[in-house]
Amino acid sequence: KVLLASICVAFLAAKWTSPRFDADSLKGARVLVTGASTGIGEQMAYHYARFGAQIVITARREKVLQQVVEKCLSLGAQKAFYIAADMANESDPDKVVDYALEKLGGLDYLVLNHIGPSPFSMWKGDVDHTKWLMKVNFFSYIQMAWKALPSLEQNKGSLVVVSSLLGKITSPFVAPYTSTKFALNGFFGSLRHELAMKKSNVSISVCTLGLIDTDSAMEKVRGITDVQAYPATDAALNIIITGATRQPELFYPWFTYFIAITKDWFPSVTDYIIQNSYNYIP
Ligand code: NDP
Numbered sequence: 001k002v003l004l005a006s007i008c009v010a011f012l013a014a015k016w017t018s019p020r021f022d023a024d025s026l027k028g029a030r031v032l033v034t035g036a037s038t039g040i041g042e043q044m045a046y047h048y049a050r051f052g053a054q055i056v057i058t059a060r061r062e063k064v065l066q067q068v069v070e071k072c073l074s075l076g077a078q079k080a081f082y083i084a085a086d087m088a089n090e091s092d093p094d095k096v097v098d099y100a101l102e103k104l105g106g107l108d109y110l111v112l113n114h115i116g117p118s119p120f121s122m123w124k125g126d127v128d129h130t131k132w133l134m135k136v137n138f139f140s141y142i143q144m145a146w147k148a149l150p151s152l153e154q155n156k157g158s159l160v161v162v163s164s165l166l167g168k169i170t171s172p173f174v175a176p177y178t179s180t181k182f183a184l185n186g187f188f189g190s191l192r193h194e195l196a197m198k199k200s201n202v203s204i205s206v207c208t209l210g211l212i213d214t215d216s217a218m219e220k221v222r223g224i225t226d227v228q229a230y231p232a233t234d235a236a237l238n239i240i241i242t243g244a245t246r247q248p249e250l251f252y253p254w255f256t257y258f259i260a261i262t263k264d265w266f267p268s269v270t271d272y273i274i275q276n277s278y279n280y281i282p
Contacts, residue, residue, distance in 0.1 A: 019245040022143070025033035026051035026244060028044075028078055030104035030155075032097070032148070033057050034087070035114025037064040039214035040162065049077035051240075056081045056100040059114060079104065087140035088115055088132055097147040101261065108155050110148045111245055112141045113162040120220035123175040130176040137180035140280060142187055154203045160243035161188050165210050168260040171274055192248060203246035207239050210256045225278050 031048050035041035036057035042117045045057050048071035057072075057080070059065055065082035072080040081129040085092040100107060114193060116136035118129070145159055166174055167181030185206060192204040211217060221227070229252050242250035251257035263270050 004205075005071060008190040014105075021241045021245050023051055026053050026072055029053045029108045030100075030106055031055050031109040031111065032100040032104075032107055033111045033231070034096070034144070035059055035162075037068060037100070039060050039216060039241070040209075040212060040232050040236050041111075041113040042068055043233045044113065044240060045072050046075055047233075047237050047240050049073070049075035049080065049098050052076050052078055052240050054104050056083065056096075057101055058083050058085050058096045060084060067189075087136045088116065093140040093143040094147050098146050101148075102152055102252050106155055107148050107151045108157045109160060110144065110152060110157070111160040111239070111243065112144060113239075114140075115180075116176045118174070118217070120173050120224070122173065125174075129268070131181065133176045133180055138175070138187070140184045141184060145188075145191070152202045153200060156208060158203045158205060158243045158246055159188075160205045160207065160239060162209065162239060165208055165256045165259060168208060168256075169263045169270070169274070172280075174280065203248070205239075205242045205250060207242060207248055207250040208253065208260060209254050223279065227277060 009160045026048065029048075029051075031053045032044070033041055033044050033055065034050065034057075037059035041186050045055055045068055049053050053166070055069075055072055055077050057065055057068060062084040065084060067078045081099075081103045083096055085096045087093060093158070096108075097110075114136070116133050118133050141161065146158075148159070161184055163184050164178075164181045166178040167171045170178055188204050188206050194205075197205065198282055207262040211221065211225075211229045211237045212232050214232050218229060221229075235252050238250055238252045243278065251260065
């Protein structure tokens with residue numbers, strides 16, 4: 001009980017002492033958001049637009065990006081551009097950052113959010129798919145981060161990485177996906193240390209999300225789990241605030257923090273809960 005109370009106090013203290021969000025700080029901010037044609041990325045684009053930011057968005061589908069850009073402009077974005085790119089192509093991550101630098105004249109925020117589609121099913125040995133997913137969900141992230149760092153450095157900028165509770169705990173049916181998220185957490189956790197040791201003024205925020213009600217996520221888990229999904233628009237706003245206040249981590253919804261820190265205390269209980277949170281009959 002004492003331990004639990006201490007964790008709660010530590011959590012609440014961290015919440016209360018976290019810096020206040022100043023919406024005006026995003027007016028005119030130069031932002032690149034990836035995976036912004038749908039889901040959480042699209043919602044982030046709309047929030048940044050309402051805050052009056054200058055935005056570049058990217059994903060593969062040009063027509064959809066065009067519609068999102070039009071809506072961003074109608075919501076109040078100072079500028080909004082799109083560039084279609086496939087993050088599985090080796091040159092596209094650099095191409096996208098170059099485009100954003102050229103259109104906006106620099107970057108204050110790089111928000112890495114895109115993911116390639118991946119089946120929600122038992123691992124059936126598809127190594128090629130896992131390699132491809134690593135390219136899209138991981139290698140493109142580090143390539144874009146490296147390309148954008150000099151500009152972020154010049155502008156006291158922020159790097160925001162959208163990760164998942166599945167980058168902190170393992171779960172069935174998502175072996176390739178969870179691998180990419182663990183890789184992100186490892187890489188950007190290490191990079192955060194290095195930037196701090198170099199006294200860099202770039203902040204890194206890694207966002208741990210639980211189940212969010214995007215179409216792609218809901219399509220996968222419908223009928224398979226009863227875990228509650230949280231709203232994409234709220235998740236998007238929390239990610240933006242975390243980046244703007246330069247906090248190292250976001251846990252959304254809040255209880256994902258407790259799952260992440262308690263998962264190793266009683267491993268067999270954790271495994272039991274995870275394996276029984278899915279409707280699966282062999
Ligand atoms: P969506 O599937 O809704 O959106 C994925 C985005 O990535 C789309 O804009 C898609 O656009 C783009 N994309 C897909 N493949 C590529 C590619 N090869 N190259 C470039 N862009 C690509 O994802 P969510 O909004 O659900 O998730 C957003 C983030 O949140 C992800 O990082 C995810 O891991 C994380 N998250 C989501 C959770 C959830 O329950 N939804 C839970 C935990 C974390 P297009 O098809 O046009 O290329």
